[in-house]
Amino acid sequence: xxxxxxxxxxxxxxxxxxxxxxxxxxxxxxxxxxxxxxxxxxxxxxxxxxxxxxxxxxxxxxxxxxxxxxxxxxxxxxxxxxxxxxxxxxxxxxxxxxxxxxxxxxxxxxxxxxxxxxxxxxxxxxxxxxxxxxxxxxxxxxxxxxxxxxxxxxxxxxxxxxxxxxxxxxxxxxxxxxxxxxxxxxxxxxxxxxxxxxxxxxxxxxxxxxxxxxxxxxxxxxxxxxxxxxxxxxxxxxxxxxxxxxxxxxxxxxxxxxxxxxxxxxxxxxxxxxxxxxxxxxxxxxxxxxxxxxxxxxxxxxxxxxxxxxxxxxxxxxxxxxxxxxxxxxxxxxxxxxxxxxxxxxxxxxxxxxxxxxxxxxxxxxxxxxxxxxxxxxxxxxxxxxxxxxxxxxxxxxxxxxxxxxxxxxxxxxxxxxxxxxxxxxxxxxxxxxxxxxxxxxxxxxxxxxxxxxxxxxxxxxxxxxxxxxxxxxxxxxxxxxxxxxxxxxxxxxxxxxxxxxxxxxxxxxxxxxxxxxxxxxxxxxxxxxxxxxxxxxxxxxxxxxxxxxxxxxxxxxxxxxxxxxxxxxxxxxxx
Amino acid sequence: xxxxxxxxxxxxxxxxxxxxxxxxxxxxxxxxxxxxxxxxxxxxxxxxxxxxxxxxxxxxxxxxxxxxxxxxxxxxxxxxxxxxxxxxxxxxxxxxxxxxxxxxxxxxxxxxxxxxxxxxxxxxxxxxxxxxxxxxxxxxxxxxxxxxxxxxxxxxxxxxxxxxxxxxxxxxxxxxxxxxxxxxxxxxxx
Numbered sequence: 200x201x202x203x204x205x206x207x208x209x210x211x212x213x214x215x216x217x218x219x220x221x222x223x224x225x226x227x228x229x230x231x232x233x234x235x236x237x238x239x240x241x242x243x244x245x246x247x248x249x250x251x252x253x254x255x256x257x258x259x260x261x262x263x264x265x266x267x268x269x270x271x272x273x274x275x276x277x278x279x280x281x282x283x284x285x286x287x288x289x290x291x292x293x294x295x296x297x298x299x300x301x302x303x304x305x306x307x308x309x310x311x312x313x314x315x316x317x318x319x320x321x322x323x324x325x326x327x328x329x330x331x332x333x334x335x336x337x338x339x340x341x342x343x344x345x346x347x348x349x350x351x352x353x354x355x356x357x358x359x360x361x362x363x364x365x366x367x368x369x370x371x372x373x374x375x376x377x378x379x380x381x382x383x384x385x386x387x388x389x390x391x392x393x394x395x396x397x398x399x400x401x402x403x404x405x406x407x408x409x410x411x412x413x414x415x416x417x418x419x420x421x422x423x424x425x426x427x428x429x430x431x432x433x434x435x436x437x438x439x440x441x442x443x444x445x446x447x448x449x450x451x452x453x454x455x456x457x458x459x460x461x462x463x464x465x466x467x468x469x470x471x472x473x474x475x476x477x478x479x480x481x482x483x484x485x486x487x488x489x490x491x492x493x494x495x496x497x498x499x500x501x502x503x504x505x506x507x508x509x510x511x512x513x514x515x516x517x518x519x520x521x522x523x524x525x526x527x528x529x530x531x532x533x534x535x536x537x538x539x540x541x542x543x544x545x546x547x548x549x550x551x552x553x554x555x556x557x558x559x560x561x562x563x564x565x566x567x568x569x570x571x572x573x574x575x576x577x578x579x580x581x582x583x584x585x586x587x588x589x590x591x592x593x594x595x596x597x598x599x600x601x602x603x604x605x606x607x608x609x610x611x612x613x614x615x616x617x618x619x620x621x622x623x624x625x626x627x628x629x630x631x632x633x634x635x636x637x638x639x640x641x642x643x644x645x646x647x648x649x650x651x652x653x654x655x656x657x658x659x660x661x662x663x664x665x666x667x668x669x670x671x672x673x674x675x676x677x678x679x680x681x682x683x684x685x686x687x688x689x690x691x692x693x694x695x696x697x698x699x700x701x702x703x704x705x706x707x708x709x710x711x712x713x714x715x716x717x718x719x720x721x722x723x724x725x726x727x728x729x730x731x732x733x734x735x736x737x738x739x740x741x742x743x744x745x746x747x748x749x750x751x752x753x754x755x756x757x758x759x760x761x762x763x764x765x766x767x768x769x770x771x772x773x774x775x
Numbered sequence: 776x777x778x779x780x781x782x783x784x785x786x787x788x789x790x791x792x793x794x795x796x797x798x799x800x801x802x803x804x805x806x807x808x809x810x811x812x813x814x815x816x817x818x819x820x821x822x823x824x825x826x827x828x829x830x831x832x833x834x835x836x837x838x839x840x841x842x843x844x845x846x847x848x849x850x851x852x853x854x855x856x857x858x859x860x861x862x863x864x865x866x867x868x869x870x871x872x873x874x875x876x877x878x879x880x881x882x883x884x885x886x887x888x889x890x891x892x893x894x895x896x897x898x899x900x901x902x903x904x905x906x907x908x909x910x911x912x913x914x915x916x917x918x919x920x921x922x923x924x925x926x927x928x929x930x931x932x933x934x935x936x937x938x939x940x941x942x943x944x945x946x947x948x949x950x951x952x953x954x955x956x957x958x959x960x961x962x963x964x965x
Contacts, residue, residue, distance in 0.1 A: 286935050
């Protein structure tokens with residue numbers, strides 16, 4: 200049971216692919232995770248937003264790390280935050296020695312150790328003890344760099360190459376343009392091109408080898424080394440040969456024996472990273488990785504407006520353009536199952552004509568047919584007709600006129616439909632968001648509903664005679680009747696429709712019914728898309744308009760805008 | 776949001792409503808009530824245990840458990856202040872809970888500080904001196920080790936609890952609306 204909203208990912212807004220296309224699922228997100236760009240007037244999602252890092256912080260000590268230090272610290276907290284090598288819980292510093300001023304019962308002096316409050320792993324297991332309780336990362340770095348050969352080796356190699364990169368280029372050798380070998384003096388583009396030409400083609404290894412050997416011979420013969428950068432020979436600090444890791448044939452034999460090992464799925468709960476046994480010999484605490492706060496921008500190349508800008512000091516946001524503030528919240532609930540005798544005999548195929556016949560039959564039987572409320576979690580049965588309520592909650596301070604339809608998908612569905620949807624009320628109004636105490640004058644809105652019903656075909660509003668057009672409410676009414684113009688129909692017709700579809704208004708929320716007819720023998724999930732097109736009032740930019748002239752200019756000044764979005768409703772699986 | 780949320784009726788005889796709108800079950804075990812401060816519009820459900828009696832050793836009045844507004848303590852949840860040895864003596868430290876905090880049923884909370892908009896799931900165990908910053912979710916069944924720090928906008932799960940996800944930017948509005956709605960719907964049955 201979920202309702203997700205469509206994001207067109209920079210493309211022009213268009214109906215999404217039908218739910219049977221798995222590829223369409225990446226375009227749907229819950230409303231709370233979507234953004235809205237006012238400039239582009241479009242929904243944006245996390246996938247299409249451009250994210251930039253606003254700040255780095257350690258999740259353990261919540262210290263904001265300046266971005267200049269982050270690279271040097273290797274994206275980890277450089278203070279005293281460590282995670283347990285066994286269970287990744289943040290470690291605690293514990294004093295083990297006694298100091299003279301405190302009693303012997305409470306150790307409070309050096310040496311300090313790191314201890315895991317969860318699994319009781321202690322840094323004593325790897326013979327780690329600290330002199331001071333502060334700045335442990337630095338102390339540990341010194342200890343670990345002595346044991347780990349890879350890091351100093353890498354640093355030495357980096358230093359060695361750094362001298363090449365940063366040193367000024369030697370003076371170009373004169374008149375030796377015939378040199379085949381690229382140097383730094385040739386532009387990078389040329390170098391890249393040359394590299395691409397010399398790249399080995401897969402399956403042409405032999406040719407490549409020949410070419411290379413030919414080149415080498417030429418080099419030996421010529422002995423010309425003009426234009427070359429002078430780069431000193433790099434000597435490794437340590438070598439695996441020197442460590443006695445070379446065993447020759449023994450290794451080959453060992454690898455042959457490996458063939459007998461079954462390669463299968465690892466037992467549950469032991470990913471290669473978190474497997475404690477693998478790392479028995481190398482169980483040093485790790486510094487805690489930093490977390491980031493992200494700034495998000497509109498991905499449109501012509502827009503690039505900020506959608507999210509966090510405040511580095513607090514949990515607030517300086518800029519927060521989220522879709523929940525612009526689009527109505529769509530929710531589905533109140534499931535009822537129709538119990539009526541008629542109509543079941545006809546249910547053989549899913550053709551539209553037959554569905555229409557059944558629908559008319561149901562409408563005729565409506566007075567007599569019974570509906571039972573069902574739990575939303577109860578299984579959906581094939582061959583049944585369910586009525587759901589769809590709730591629209593308006594986040595805007597102005598009423599919106601909603602038109603609810605089923606979208607015309609750009610491609611035919613992959614699977615035959617297992618259900619049919621009928622929306623009895625396609626047009627309705629959702630009242631504006633107001634302060635909680637303002638909803639007490641609900642009657643006013645009940646009246647407006649009357650206005651909505653009393654709109655005649657030509658658009659001129661037929662106001663209920665019982666209430667006069669007094670005070671400021673009149674302005675609101677006329678505005679609403681403008682909004683309600685599209686709904687059309689005579690008063691009686693409207694009343695019938697209201698009764699049938701059970702439009703339920705409360706505060707800024709309007710609920711309308713939707714009929715879902717599950718076809719006999721249907722299986723799988725009941726998923727359908729809805730196209731929601733809503734009309735809202737746009738405040739005119741000219742704010743300083745004279746009060747007296749308001750009434751005349753209202754119709755001319757007020758502008759109405761439309762916005763269309765698509766929502767995917769998932770009702771759950773049909774159980775046979 | 777929450778257009779279809781049903782009212783949550785309770786037995787009028789079981790709950791006491793205070794002047795500030797707190798709804799406290801008579802069947803909740805509240806010890807050291809004078810050391811417990813409730814901000815108003817909070818719900819303490821049946822079977823919850825609040826240990827206000829575990830107070831600091833120093834003389835004078837010290838609030839032990841402070842709770843903000845729109846908080847909910849679920850059925851059979853346990854709230855007790857953290858304690859440790861300090862200068863050779865065992866002492867308890869106050870527990871501060873901000874607004875819009877939901878503590879699920881059967882949860883055991885010994886945190887030192889819980890920020891606003893925190894949702895602690897059913898059966899979660901929050902160790903001593905844990906600090907939970909504003910807007911965080913502790914999923915049901917999570918066990919947070921002692922002195923863990925939960926940063927803002929994060930989701931924690933597992934035993935031991937690990938950071939598994941982050942929350943969307945709209946979470947603050949969502950959680951405040953749902954806490955308010957829960958309080959509105961928690962009404963005596965007619």
